Amino acid sequence: MNKRDLTLNIAPLIDVVLLLIIFFMLTSHFIEEAGINLTLPTSKTATSQETSHIVVSITKDERVFLNDRPISIEKLSSYLEPLIGKREEKEVVVKVDKDCRVQVLVSTMDEIRRAGARAIVLSAERDERE
DSSP states (O other), rough: OOOOOOOOOOHHHHHHHHHHHHHHHOOOOOOHHHHHHHHOOEEETTTOOOOOOOOEEETHHHHHETEEEEOOOOHHHHHHHHHTTTOSOOOOEEEEOOTTHHHHHHHHHHHHTTTTTTEEOOOOOOOOOO
C-alpha cells in the first residue's frame, strides 16, 4: 500500500483572506465625528466626571454652541430653560477654548445661571506633566 503525503495547501486560503481584507478596507468608511474644534485648557487637578447631556461650547473666535448647535449668547438662556427644567441635577458643562476672552465666558455663564442652572462645570484636559 502506497502512502501519500497529505499536505494542506494554504495558498488559496491566504488569497481569500487578503481579498476579504482588501474588500473591507475599500467598502468601510471612517466616520468623522462632527464637533467643535476646541483646545481645552489643561489642569493638573482635573478629574474625569460623568458628562452631562447639556454642553455649552465656546470657540476662540467667540462662537457659542449648545449641544453642538450654534446659538447666540442672547438666546442661550431661553433655549436652556426647557432643557434644564427637565433635569434633576440642573448642571451644565461649559467647554471653552483656552484662547477665548474671559468676558465671553462670564457672559455665557450669566446666561446659563439665568436659565436656572445650579452648577456650571468647566471642562479641562488633564495635564500629565510633572
